[in-house]
Amino acid sequence: xxxxxxxxxxxxxxxxxxxIGILIFFPILWTFLTSFKTEAQAIASPPAFLFFDWTxxxxxxxxxxxxxxxxxxxxxxISFGSTLIxxxxxxxxxxxxxxxxxxxxxxxxxWMLSTKMMPPVGVLVPMYLMYRNSGLxxxxxxxxxxxxxxxxxxIIWMLYTYFKEIPGEILEAARMDGASLSKEIIYVLTPMxxxxxxSTLLLNIILAxxxxxxxxxLTAAKAAPLTAFIASYSxxxxxxxxxxxxxxxxxxxxxxxxxxxxxxxLVRGLTFGAVK
Amino acid sequence: MATLHTRSAAxxxxxxxVLLLLAWMIVPLAMTIYFSLLRYNLLMPGMEEFAGLxxxxxxxxxxxxxxxxxxxxxxxxxxLFITVIGGIALALLLDQPMFGQGIVxxxxxxxxxxxxxxxxxxxxxxxxxxxxGLFAWLAKLVGLQPFDFLxxxxxxxxxxxxxxxxLPFATLILLTALQSLDEEQKExxxxxxxxxxxxxxxxxxxHLSRAITVVILIQTIFLLSVFAEILVTxxxxxxxQSTNLTFLVYAQALLQFDVGGAxxxxxxxxxxxxxxxxxxxxxxxxxxxx
Numbered sequence: 001x002x003x004x005x006x007x008x009x010x011x012x013x014x015x016x017x018x019x020i021g022i023l024i025f026f027p028i029l030w031t032f033l034t035s036f037k038t039e040a041q042a043i044a045s046p047p048a049f050l051f052f053d054w055t056x057x058x059x060x061x062x063x064x065x066x067x068x069x070x071x072x073x074x075x076x077x078i079s080f081g082s083t084l085i086x087x088x089x090x091x092x093x094x095x096x097x098x099x100x101x102x103x104x105x106x107x108x109x110x111w112m113l114s115t116k117m118m119p120p121v122g123v124l125v126p127m128y129l130m131y132r133n134s135g136l137x138x139x140x141x142x143x144x145x146x147x148x149x150x151x152x153x154x155i156i157w158m159l160y161t162y163f164k165e166i167p168g169e170i171l172e173a174a175r176m177d178g179a180s181l182s183k184e185i186i187y188v189l190t191p192m193x194x195x196x197x198x199s200t201l202l203l204n205i206i207l208a209x210x211x212x213x214x215x216x217x218l219t220a221a222k223a224a225p226l227t228a229f230i231a232s233y234s235x236x237x238x239x240x241x242x243x244x245x246x247x248x249x250x251x252x253x254x255x256x257x258x259x260x261x262x263x264x265x266l267v268r269g270l271t272f273g274a275v276k
Numbered sequence: 277m278a279t280l281h282t283r284s285a286a287x288x289x290x291x292x293x294v295l296l297l298l299a300w301m302i303v304p305l306a307m308t309i310y311f312s313l314l315r316y317n318l319l320m321p322g323m324e325e326f327a328g329l330x331x332x333x334x335x336x337x338x339x340x341x342x343x344x345x346x347x348x349x350x351x352x353x354x355x356l357f358i359t360v361i362g363g364i365a366l367a368l369l370l371d372q373p374m375f376g377q378g379i380v381x382x383x384x385x386x387x388x389x390x391x392x393x394x395x396x397x398x399x400x401x402x403x404x405x406x407x408x409g410l411f412a413w414l415a416k417l418v419g420l421q422p423f424d425f426l427x428x429x430x431x432x433x434x435x436x437x438x439x440x441x442x443l444p445f446a447t448l449i450l451l452t453a454l455q456s457l458d459e460e461q462k463e464x465x466x467x468x469x470x471x472x473x474x475x476x477x478x479x480x481x482x483h484l485s486r487a488i489t490v491v492i493l494i495q496t497i498f499l500l501s502v503f504a505e506i507l508v509t510x511x512x513x514x515x516x517q518s519t520n521l522t523f524l525v526y527a528q529a530l531l532q533f534d535v536g537g538a539x540x541x542x543x544x545x546x547x548x549x550x551x552x553x554x555x556x557x558x559x560x561x562x563x564x565x566x
Contacts, residue, residue, distance in 0.1 A: 006373075009372075010372075010373050010374055010375070011375075013369070013372045013373070013374045014374040014375045014376065016369065017369050017370060017372075017374050017377075017380045018376065018380055020366065020369070020384075021379075021380040021383035021384050022383060024383060024384050024386075024387060024440070024443070024444075025383040025384070025386050025387075027387070027395075027398050027399065027402075027403065027440070028386055028387070028390065028398075030398075030402060030410070031394075031398050031402070034402065043408040045408075045413055045416075046413065046417075047410060047413060089292050089293055089296065090293060092289035092290075092292070093289055093290045093292070093293040093294075095289065096285070096286035096287075096289040096290050097286075097290065099286075100282050100283060100285075100286035102283075102286075108290065108294065111297075112293070112294075112297055114553060115297050115300060115301050116497070117497060117549055117550065117552075117553035118301070118305070118546060118549065119500055119501045119522065119542075119545045119546060119548075119549045120501055120503075120522075121501065121521070121522045121525040121526065121541070121542045121545050122304075122305060122308060122542045122543065122545055122546035122549075123304035123305055123307075123308055123542070124525065124526065124529055124530075124538070124542060125307075125308055125311055125529050125535055125538050125539045125542060126303075126304040126307035126308055126311065126539075127304055128529065128530065129307075129535070130304075130307075149296065149297070149300045152293060152296065152297060153297065156293060181282065181285060206389060209391065210389070210390075210391040210392065212391060212392040212393055212503065212504035213501065213503050213504065213522075216393075216503070216504055216507060217526070217530065226391065227391050227392070227393050227504070228393075230391070230393040230394050230397060231393045231397075231504065231507065231508050233397055233508075234397060234400075234507070234508040234509075234511075239401065239408075241401060241402055241408070244397060244398075244401060244402075245398075245402075248394040248397070248398060251391060251394055252389070252390050252391060252394055255389050255390075255391070256386060256389050256390070258389075259385065259386075259388070259389035260382050260385070260386075260389075263381070263385060263448065264452075266385075266388075266448065267448055267449055267452045270445065270449075270494065271449060271490050271494065275449050275452055275453055275486075275487050275490055
């Protein structure tokens with residue numbers, strides 16, 4: 001009897017949860033489906049859900065019309081570039097703060113985090129002018145610099161919380177055995193830290209890929225990553241639903257897959273380790 | 277403990293991050309403050325002169341300023357309201373035993389991973405468009421007149437779009453917090469005869485309070501600076517009906533080329549954000565000690 005009730009309850013919960021889940025996911029599913037329609041089918045009324053002539057023509061059209069691949073590569077270079085440079089700068093800092101903390105470590109960490117609180121418009125004007133005057137406007141390197149700076153505090157914090165979990169005794173044992181600082185890092189710390197570094201890398205690539213303030217304001221045709229490229233569909237090309245959908249699907253698919261693999265790390269990174 | 281050697285090495289390792297962030301924090305901000313005191317328009321180069329606080333006076337007496345402050349707060353509060361209530365409900369639901377829980381989680385998380393420009397354009401064109409959008413079709417299906425969301429309720433529409441993007445964030449964090457609640461405590465409360473509601477209010481909600489605070493404060497930081505969603509949907513309009521502070525400063529700077537006025541606006545935005553940040557820092561500071 002009791003088991004029967006709980007199975008029944010489980011079925012009800014399942015139906016409700018799946019319905020809500022599909023509703024929330026629907027705009028993405030709809031974009032995916034529309035990307036395989038012709039423009040006429042995309043605006044057909046009543047809308048065609050699954051039974052239409054599937055075509056991949058939009059994907060080729062988007063590429064040939066606007067050189068989609070260039071913008072895709074801009075996104076890849078900018079998000080991976082800023083993340084890797086950020087990691088190179090952050091790993092030593094986080095290591096030092098986690099294993100050789102001083103009285104001021106906590107203040108330094110808090111201060112780093114506080115730079116994240118500065119709203120981007122507060123520095124939009126000088127950044128724009130500096131970039132314009134130094135030729136960094138609409139360049140990949142210019143965006144890599146900005147995204148490295150805005151995400152550096154998150155990278156340091158995430159690494160710090162991961163490094164903190166590595167038992168310090170192991171390092172001390174290595175030191176007793178005569179390992180030098182560099183050996184300590186290469187042979188002892190790195191293998192234990194790799195999962196944390198990988199999580200940080202993933203989260204930061206997601207954040208950089210989707211960043212849509214600096215990418216929109218500091219790029220034009222040349223260095224525009226996908227965020228800015230898609231924004232050019234706001235009018236009037238946005239009325240070509242099938243092409244908008246194809247461009248959007250390609251822009252979100254890689255990150256969607258990355259994000260699904262790193263759900264747990266997302267929570268941790270985005271709350272600066274406050275919720276694990 | 278740490279030898280003198282490792283301590284100076286540690287300092288050397290921290291230095292690059294600190295110096296970079298220090299420069300990032302001070303240089304552009306100091307320039308913004310400097311520009312905000314100048315009469316400086318990019319269309320009239322060479323005409324820069326000291327203007328005192330007149331840019332600030334100009335900015336805050338602009339009728340668009342109050343609208344923008346109101347809209348900024350409306351977006352923050354509206355999105356927080358939807359995502360916190362919806363997030364608690366969804367987290368409670370997803371915490372129940374069900375079939376295919378992992379897949380539902382994946383579906384629910386997805387909107388958070390979508391870049392803002394894609395999310396906003398998909399909603400604007402494929403759902404809210406009064407002619408070809410799905411909402412228009414649904415309205416006609418039940419015999420209603422299609423509603424032009426972005427023309428007639430621009431701010432509300434933007435709040436909906438942004439809330440859709442942030443609901444997964446709230447849900448994910450609250451669900452994670454919920455899963456750390458001790459099962460035995462729940463069972464004990466049930467044994468003592470506590471109903472579902474009192475269990476929720478006296479056990480679950482207090483347990484979630486820290487996660488809720490985290491959600492509210494982190495979202496606030498990001499929601500104060502909503503930009504892309506406005507740019508690609510309404511462009512701040514009609515008029516200034518959906519202009520927030522971020523967008524107003526952007527328009528002043530890059531559409532009107534008024535460096536002085538935009539800088540003053542930027543400083544005002546920084547001051548507002550700092551008031552919020554003050555609370556966030558205090559809370560995270562406590563977490564660090566724990």
